[in-house]
Amino acid sequence: MAEETTELAGKVALITGAAGGMGRAHAVLMAARGAHVAIQDINAKGVAETAEMIRAKGGTAIEFAFDVADGAAVRSMVAETEAKFGRLDILVNNAGIGSATKLDEASIDFFDRIFAVHVRPAFQAVKAAVPGMKERRSGKIINISSRWALVGNECASDYCGAKAALLGLTKAWAKELAAWNICVNAVAPGGVWSQMALDEKDGAAGIREAEKKVPLGRWAQPEEISYLVAFLASHRADFITGQVVSPNGGASIVGF
């Protein structure tokens, strides 16, 4: 990737769920813009590949392979990142799993799992990262929500609920942490080409069909979401906090 900017030079960024798709794209872009990155995924092979991609381009990356639902592991990942790079400036809570369940087939176990992957790790990671950010009076936290958190969907209520919970946390953390110059925002992507989406839509034909419903007539590539995440992580967004930005091709135009 030819990157013209070194906007994140010297910053340390931690991105969860970075074995592929958007998480990988966020990590690669931030590294290309000069950040040292720490990346996590349950998929050890995938996260190692992402780290290798970053190193191959001269970037710095350390990787962690574990289930993000493991709170103790999340906390020690933050501590290890701070020990390795001396600080943590940017936290992207991106780890997630999909759902296609309707209520009649939904199980409480999967409901718990969805919240254990999307919501509890964000809380754990933020709680671990905030003391250092407060001390330095600087920090950027970006929670990855979803367009479905804004408008719902005819299935996957468990997923919609978890993604909406992240918006509540985003807004509250923004208010709680503003006094320490820590900015907290959410990104709520619409349709994005990724392996997760390909699996859910039974391949590219399914996505192409879904693209017809989007005003812009297409889904995004993962990198297009990364540009927004990198912007919110940069000094250029120092006055933006508590906001939700939804790159969705016009599929959902709601709220303010």
Add this chain to the structure above:
Amino acid sequence: MPKLAGKVALITGSGRGMGKSHALLMAEEGASIILQDIDGPLVEEAAAEVKAKGSKVHTIVCDVADANVFPKEIETAAKAMGGHIDILVNNAGIDTPGTIEEITDEAFQRMFDVHVKGSFLATKSVVPGMKARRQGKIVNVSSIWGMVGHSSHSHYCGAKAALLGLTKAWAKELAPHNIMVNAIAPGAVITEMVLQKGGMDYVNEKAQLIPMKRFADCIEMSYTVLFLCSHESDFITGQVISPNGGDTIVGI
């Protein structure tokens, strides 16, 4: 490569304040700039600053609400800049105080003329060219007061809210032509307009009410506008971004 290389941007109300700041940042990123303001001497000063960045500049001096003049001026400007306008920032604005009883019919009309009609005229003028090239970026400058209101200045709040409605409708109408339309809703920003109200004492006092305890500089708004005008936001349309230091956290 600069983010806006080869692009032509029209920024209304760019003689000073945020509009000028947007113009200067876009010039740094390689755009040619069409400056517009009702104040001739101001816009010429701003033009000199933009030129100093190495950009091609064209100036328009007129009232954005003048339907007989403004669209023609835009047509002339587009020709002078090589035939196309890729980016429109509807930034021109005024603010006059007043409770409902104090706001005159004329003040109410003028408020909507400048913010709403001016934005409509500019958008109507640039859209055919954007459609023909299947690309365009339009950013409407609203305000947090357009989102949450205020205990006075209701005509300003109403006009700024109208821009949000136009933003969302234009986003849907123009998406099939690959034209993105978004709004920025700034919170507290240090501008000449604000400083005239009561100087830095006013700013420092009001800043205490904002979670981040400060006002923004104009350039901080320009960064968001630039992002929304660059290819990096090609999947973002119909959205409202409010850089406001945590002052207003609403909607979804």
